[in-house]
Amino acid sequence: MSLTHILPIVGAAVVVISYLVATHLPPPKPKIAGIDLGTTYSCIALYHAGSGEVEVVPDSVSKRLTIPSVAAIEAKNGTVLVGSEAKAQATLNPANTVYEAKRFIGRSFSVEHANEERFPFTIFNRSGSFGFRLPADQHHVLDSPEKVGAQILTRLKQSAEALLATKVTYVLLIATSSRCVMAVPAEFTEAQRNATKDAAALAGLEVLRLLTEPTAAAMAYGLHEQQALSRYNGTMQDSPELQQRLRVAAEELKVCLSDKLQCDVRVALDAGTSDAAFEASLTRSEFEAINAEIFERMRQPVLEALSKAGVPAQGIHEVVLVGGSTRVPKVRATLTEMFGKPPHTSIDPDQAVAVGVAVQAGILAGAWPLTVSAIEIPFSADLSADELAELADEEMYDELNPDTDQDL
Structure with a gap:
């Protein structure tokens, strides 16, 4: 049999073997x-x-x-x-x-x-x-x-x-x-x-x-001061233990009000007894009123980012949430109002960052399926559009041509 007849057979065999390896052998452990x-x-x-x-x-x-x-x-x-x-x-x-x-x-x-x-x-x-x-x-x-x-x-x-x-x-x-x-x-x-x-x-x-x-x-996503207990008039610095109890209670109250319209809170004023305690009931609307200044402040960095990017809010395709506080309904409502669309909520905001860096870790480890790596271009007002494009090309080359001597 001539070489011209053998090569297609060998090529087909390689494809079949590669498919069997990829589909039947267990994938490598994360490195x-x-x-x-x-x-x-x-x-x-x-x-x-x-x-x-x-x-x-x-x-x-x-x-x-x-x-x-x-x-x-x-x-x-x-x-x-x-x-x-x-x-x-x-x-x-x-x-x-x-x-x-x-x-x-x-x-x-x-x-x-x-x-x-x-x-x-x-x-x-x-x-x-x-x-x-x-x-x-x-x-x-x-x-x-x-x-x-x-x-x-x-x-x-x-x-x-x-x-x-x-x-x-x-x-x-x-x-x-x-x-x-x-x-x-x-x-x-x-x-x-x-x-x-x-x-x-x-x-x-x-x-x-x-x-x-x-x-x-x-x-x-596949896209490349807690003030709730401010009505308590005690001096928190006089008791670090009380300060911690108030801090924990405030966090629990914030979490509760993200799911319910009204929540109760009880904080023991003395760790040694349950008799003396601060008790209150707070509604979500009261919580939002107490923290109105904070909710309003969150608009400024968003508007600044849009201004620097030269993109209108309506030009943003997706809004991604990161961090547990983005579960607060008022935060999501404010962003929905600003961008004219609800934010992405399919990934737990406490886990979104870890999931993203794990994807990057898999890419660096040479894992399959092949995914394009993240490319971050440092912003500089001194760089022209052509220079930024050239820098992006260099970053892409480095990502697609990693140091093969490095054992991941």
Whole structure:
């Protein structure tokens, strides 16, 4: 048989074998994780090759898909607590519980922010950056935003590894998620981005790429001051424990009013007794009136973004929601009014960023089906349209021609 007759047969055999491999062999385990280290909640997700599906990993302890971005030191024995366990004891141990550490990461110290009354833990100047001083933190485990972030990231990583361990037959084949793609706020400075990478490094994670949160949320969709208890007249700074109880109650009330038209709240004024308590009933309309200034302020950055882009609100095809507060009906109603269309709500706003960075992680790992990677072009008023187009071409080339020497 001549070579001209053999080549078509060989080619057909290769196609058939490739199809059988792709459809019958199990897809490779995720090699890279997508992580959203959030201000309030954090989560981790894995991109599954073959199906193209993203799996948000449940916490190994609470079994919830997100964990509170909270870390604490137990006052009695110095044990480090993370996530739900840390949040659960916050009202009884406020001076040793850190939350919203992301607000301070990579930023230069300022007395104004350090003296904010709503933080019951001590904030100090740590060599020009923000530091946390906790009475029970004898070994300085949580004395910086990076270290707090590292504890949260470690918990997320452990949950992913636990999930992978349950889905393979042989322990030696477990793929640990030591590499990741992370999301950061679009306004983060270079120092804040580097500090986020430092937190990941402390957790034993190598960050292959940082995506901005808006870009990550867009990829997830397939598109490339709580004031509710302000009527209480007590002085919160006199009691850190009371401050924490009020903060937790305010958050629970906000969540409740996102689903119901009226909710009740009860806050014990003394942790040792249930007799003295602040009780109130609040309607959704009252909540919206109390926070009217905040809802109005959200319009300004939206209008500024539209103005800078030179695009009218009606020219936006899709509106994507990110973050738990976007569940508030007034937020969604305001955006619907501004854009003339309801926002996308098909993905949990607490998970949207993690889902998006997991998709990017799958692309970097060479997973199939093939997907176009996210391309972020830094805006500069000094660049012409032609220069921006050229920069986009360069970014596209880098994405489609990755360093083949890098073992993902």
